[in-house]
Amino acid sequence: MNWLFWSLLSALFAAATAILAKLGVEHVDSNLATAVRTTVVLVLAWGIVFAFGSHRELAALDRRSVVFLVLSGLATGLSWICYFRALATGPVSKVAPIDKLSVAMAIVFAWLLLGESMTRGKVIGGALILAGAIVIAVMP
Secondary structure (H helix, E strand, C coil), rough: CCCHHHHHHHHHHHHHHHHHHHHHCCCCCHHHHHHHHHHHHHHHHHHHHHCCCCCCHHCCCHHHHHHHHHHHHHHHHHHHCCCCCCHHHCHHEEEEHHHHHHHHHHHHHHHHHHCCCCHHHHHHHHHHHHHHHHHHCCCC
């Protein structure tokens, strides 16, 4: 099972997340909904860590990794808070595609910050994602 398999599973679960979150946030404050979801993710993640014995590697974490993981966690939390607020006020069919602009942004950030190559395929793909999100968000 390679990166493509796991990426497709991620997309499947992300799609399910959008639908389930919209249903869950209908009668609940979006911040509370985010907190409940985050608690579930926290318990699940630590359960997996302990089930697979990964907790033994905690002592080996270096300072740089911890800083970037904490920053990533903050970005994730802010993303989820904004996503749930958007779902509380907008249709999933428009919120989810706009949220997926993160793919195009990640391509640009990876090029600027990580030195990944910017290929013609990435430019065209990113532009298509951008165009698709705009069409879905603007057209009835």
